[in-house]
Amino acid sequence: MTMLKPLAFLILIVCTTFVVTQCRTIQPNDANLIQQTCKKTPNYALCIQYLNSDPKAPSADVTGLALIMVNVMKNKANIAINKIHQLIGKSPPDQKATLNSCASKYNAIVVADIPSAIEALQKGNPKFAEQGANDAANEANSCENGFSGKSPLTAENNAMYDVSVITSAIVRLLL
Known part of the structure; x- marks a missing residue:
């Protein structure tokens, strides 16, 4: 009976050590990849905010982080498109042409830039993903x-620009 206590204690120590060392190698490296990646972008805080809000980010590689950011771009573009459609119905005639032009630009982001960026990242050709992000910006x-300085879409345009340049910087790390 006295022999079991030291053996149980030894097994407990070995198991605890194993769990602690495994956790230590997984957690900090994942957070570190996000931090190191975001440090290489033009807006560290915003990059961290976007990536930390996605549950897939901690287990993603740099390509995965870039895909997450492309998805953020898609969300920002859709928000802008929705606002543009709301504004078109109640804006003065002189603004409608500009709003329609913006709708066309954001449609190009959603229909062309984002799908090409996703495909390029999935196929391992980041050059075209970078181009898509730069086009969106x-x-x-x-x-x-x-x-001409009186934009009702400043917040949406700034958000789209910011997320696009962050995405482009992350994709550039893959080149």
Whole structure:
């Protein structure tokens, strides 16, 4: 009976050590990848915010992080499109043309830039994903500039621009 207590104690120590060492190698490295990746983007805090809000991020590699950001781009573009459609119905005639132009730009982001970025990342060709993210940033800037300083879409355009340049920077790490 006295022989079992030291043996049980030894087994407990070995099991605890195993669990602790396994947890230590998984958790910090995942958080570290997100932090190290975001440090290489133009907006560290926003990058961290977007990636930490996705439950897949801690287990993702850099390609996975880029895909998460492309999905954020898609969400931001859809938010902008919805707002544009709301504004078109109640805006003065001189703004309708600019809003329609913005709708076209955001449609290009959703229909062309985002699908091409996703496909490029999935096929291991990040150059085209970077181009899609850069195009989205340019479309958002172009929409904003079309209003000559009186844009009702400034928040949406800035959000789209920010997420696109972060995405582009992450994709660039894969080149």
